Amino acid sequence: xxxxxxxxxxxxxxxxxxxxxxxxxxxxxxxxxxxxxxxxxxxxxxxxxxxxxxxxxxxxxxxxxxxxxxxxxxxxxxxxxxxxxxxxxxxxxxxxxxxxxxxxxxxxxxxxxxxxxxxxxxxxxxxxxxxxxxxxxxxxxxxxxxxxxxx
Amino acid sequence: xxxxxxxxxxxxxxxxxxxxxxxxxxxxxxxxxxxxxxxxxxxxxxxxxxxxxxxxxxxxxxxxxxxxxxxxxxxxxxxxxxxxxxxxxxxxxxxxxxxxxxxxxxxxxxxxxxxxxxxxxxxxxxxxxxxxxxxxxxxxxxxxxxxxxxxxxxxxxxxxxxxxxxxxxxxxxxxxxxxxxxxxxxxxxxxxxxxxxxxxxxxxxxxxxxxxxxxxxxxxxxxxxxxxxxxxxxxxxxxxxxxxxxxxxxxxxxxxxxxxxxxxxxxxxxxxxxxxxxxxxxxxxxxxxxxxxxxxxxxxxxxxxxxxx
Numbered sequence: 001x002x003x004x005x006x007x008x009x010x011x012x013x014x015x016x017x018x019x020x021x022x023x024x025x026x027x028x029x030x031x032x033x034x035x036x037x038x039x040x041x042x043x044x045x046x047x048x049x050x051x052x053x054x055x056x057x058x059x060x061x062x063x064x065x066x067x068x069x070x071x072x073x074x075x076x077x078x079x080x081x082x083x084x085x086x087x088x089x090x091x092x093x094x095x096x097x098x099x100x101x102x103x104x105x106x107x108x109x110x111x112x113x114x115x116x117x118x119x120x121x122x123x124x125x126x127x128x129x130x131x132x133x134x135x136x137x138x139x140x141x142x143x144x145x146x147x148x149x150x151x
Numbered sequence: 152x153x154x155x156x157x158x159x160x161x162x163x164x165x166x167x168x169x170x171x172x173x174x175x176x177x178x179x180x181x182x183x184x185x186x187x188x189x190x191x192x193x194x195x196x197x198x199x200x201x202x203x204x205x206x207x208x209x210x211x212x213x214x215x216x217x218x219x220x221x222x223x224x225x226x227x228x229x230x231x232x233x234x235x236x237x238x239x240x241x242x243x244x245x246x247x248x249x250x251x252x253x254x255x256x257x258x259x260x261x262x263x264x265x266x267x268x269x270x271x272x273x274x275x276x277x278x279x280x281x282x283x284x285x286x287x288x289x290x291x292x293x294x295x296x297x298x299x300x301x302x303x304x305x306x307x308x309x310x311x312x313x314x315x316x317x318x319x320x321x322x323x324x325x326x327x328x329x330x331x332x333x334x335x336x337x338x339x340x341x342x343x344x345x346x347x348x349x350x351x352x353x354x355x356x357x358x359x360x361x362x363x364x365x366x367x368x369x370x371x372x373x374x375x376x377x378x379x380x381x382x383x384x385x386x387x388x389x390x391x392x393x394x395x396x397x398x399x400x401x402x403x404x405x406x407x408x409x410x411x412x413x414x415x416x417x418x419x420x421x422x423x424x425x426x427x428x429x430x431x432x433x434x435x436x437x438x439x440x441x442x443x444x445x446x447x448x449x450x451x452x453x454x455x456x457x458x459x460x
Contacts, residue, residue, distance in 0.1 A: 110256060112254075112256050112276050112277070113255065114256065114257040117235075118234055118236060118261065119234060120236070137257075138256070138257025138260050138261055139278055140257070140278060140279075142342070
């Protein structure tokens with residue numbers, strides 16, 4: 001049997017975010033503020049995936065996120081896989097879950113909402129996590145996560 | 152300090168609404184009271200609204216407060232690019248309470264989160280207009296002697312009309328039956344019908360608007376069908392006269408029935424109706440004064456007992 005070949009190099013310690021739909025890669029970067037991190041980050045884009053056809057993967061060496069940081073990913077990539085690596089081994093697998101409140105993670109789709117016109121944080125209340133229905137705490141507009149853009 | 156701002160009536164309990172109505176009744180008995188001597192009320196109108204501003208300013212004056220503010224944002228620094236936050240923080244240095252009308256939705260909620268003084272929402276875009284709802288409730292209470300078990304007919308623009316949506320939410324405590332009468336393009340949105348179902352509010356949709364339908368009404372709440380709301384102007388031409396209230400349509404009206412309208416009226420209520428006992432829209436506007444005196448006092452922590460004392 002042909003040995004399994006890694007498309008992206010393994011990391012010794014850190015966090016792996018796998019099964020990201022390719023086009024959502026940069027949403028993940030923004031949500032976790034990866035562009036501001038000093039850690040070594042390996043990004044695989046448009047990799048072949050049996051499950052998804054094409055996928056992206058991000059490996060962040062030496063970084064372990066809090067659950068609340070990781071849960072912000074649920075607004076863009078609710079089905080991604082999170083793997084915690086220690087000493088080259090998988091020590092934990094996680095799924096993201098949508099928090100009750102989303103603070104400054106998404107834009108309100110209502111152009112007349114105050115949050116789109118003032119330098120301020122957005123805040124959404126999650127009404128239905130399964131259907132991804134959220135309500136802006138300011139203008140009260142209800143929307144689905146499929147319709148919003150990540151901040 | 153507890154945030155006493157009024158952004159929306161949605162979260163108010165039945166008891167709180169009734170309490171504010173009692174306060175308004177007390178102000179109707181005697182509108183001139185020196186409860187706010189030495190206080191300053193700021194009225195910040197980032198969007199012009201003559202009726203609402205005059206009503207709030209009259210309320211403040213009758214309570215003995217001094218009023219500062221602006222009625223036209225063109226004269227303020229917001230035209231120079233000042234943020235809402237900076238304007239609010241600046242005015243908070245001068246005033247004990249801020250009455251604010253803004254064209255952006257959610258502006259009042261945001262202002263209430265940053266201001267060290269209470270904010271009274273005098274309308275934020277298409278979102279909330281709680282003082283209008285309060286005066287509507289007070290008008291219904293006054294004319295019917297109760298808020299319980301009433302048949303309330305909403306006519307005209309039920310899609311964009313923020314007053315009718317606020318009325319639905321405020322009346323949910325009082326077991327009403329709502330009746331919706333609107334052109335298809337301006338029908339009550341599904342999200343509000345589902346709100347009614349979730350909150351056990353009965354509603355009936357009527358196709359016709361005639362004397363037989365009106366015969367069941369305790370309150371006939373008229374709104375303006377505006378031309379600019381229609382995407383199909385042919386449709387507007389077809390339906391525009393169907394939602395005008397004419398005198399003969401009141402032939403079978405119940406004696407207690409009263410006609411409300413948030414004003415301004417254009418032509419949706421025949422002037423001949425003004426002379427009938429059913430017309431109540433001018434008194435309704437006057438009730439706004441008492442309702443707003445109550446809201447200002449409540450936001451400043453003045454209780455009903457103190458007002459009665």
